[in-house]
Amino acid sequence: MSIRMEVWGRDALFTRPEMKTERVSYDVITPSAARGMIEAVYFHPGLRWKIDRIYVLKPIRFTNLRRNEVKDKILSGNALQAANGTAKEPYIVTSRSIQQRAALMLQDVHYVIEAHFDMTENAAPSDNPGKFQDIIKRRLRRGQCYSQPYLGCRECTAHVRLWEGGEIPAIPETRDLGWMLYDMDYTDPTDIQPMFFRAQMVNGVIDLTDCEVVR
Numbered sequence: 001m002s003i004r005m006e007v008w009g010r011d012a013l014f015t016r017p018e019m020k021t022e023r024v025s026y027d028v029i030t031p032s033a034a035r036g037m038i039e040a041v042y043f044h045p046g047l048r049w050k051i052d053r054i055y056v057l058k059p060i061r062f063t064n065l066r067r068n069e070v071k072d073k074i075l076s077g078n079a080l081q082a083a084n085g086t087a088k089e090p091y092i093v094t095s096r097s098i099q100q101r102a103a104l105m106l107q108d109v110h111y112v113i114e115a116h117f118d119m120t121e122n123a124a125p126s127d128n129p130g131k132f133q134d135i136i137k138r139r140l141r142r143g144q145c146y147s148q149p150y151l152g153c154r155e156c157t158a159h160v161r162l163w164e165g166g167e168i169p170a171i172p173e174t175r176d177l178g179w180m181l182y183d184m185d186y187t188d189p190t191d192i193q194p195m196f197f198r199a200q201m202v203n204g205v206i207d208l209t210d211c212e213v214v215r
Helices: 031-041 076-083 129-142
Strands: 002-012 047-056 062-070 098-119 159-162 175-185 193-202 205-207
Touching: 002 031, 002 129, 031 047, 031 098, 031 129, 031 175, 098 129, 129 159
Parallel strands: none
Antiparallel strands: 002 098, 002 159, 047 098, 047 205, 062 098, 175 193, 193 205
């Protein structure tokens, strides 16, 4: 069973992993980000979401912005030493670690995400597809979510609701978007691998139902 979720926001930043220092966004939302947004509204171990299509409703526009980030990470070794009573700090001092970085972000984005779910072995005997579909639709209509959905970065707040309309007015643009992150392969928790696909936007629609995924 499938659902259509409308997503929009003022800013978005779906960071390209090949950009090491400055953040540069993909042209559109990635399938993994789309899945994360749906799971923010409704996650259950008895189902697994899969993105079928992404509809782009507004022209792709970029803007430059300088953002404050921290340059350091909390190391497990420092935390362990601090727990043993040494002078190591098990936290980040923002005033000492802050750093300004440029970001190429998307501006004024609007999508419709079409997705379906498959039942997993973790579903209870009383669970069924109709039950899950009713729950996700009800939550989208009421604006309920487990965590605030965001467009790539947490400061890029997303607004979501159930797409109740008929035909989706995608932009009349066809573009080769190049290689894009599809999702992460969690088959081996000790060796999580990224998966990529060649994104093609045809008349504003990215069809993922039969795309080739490479690792």
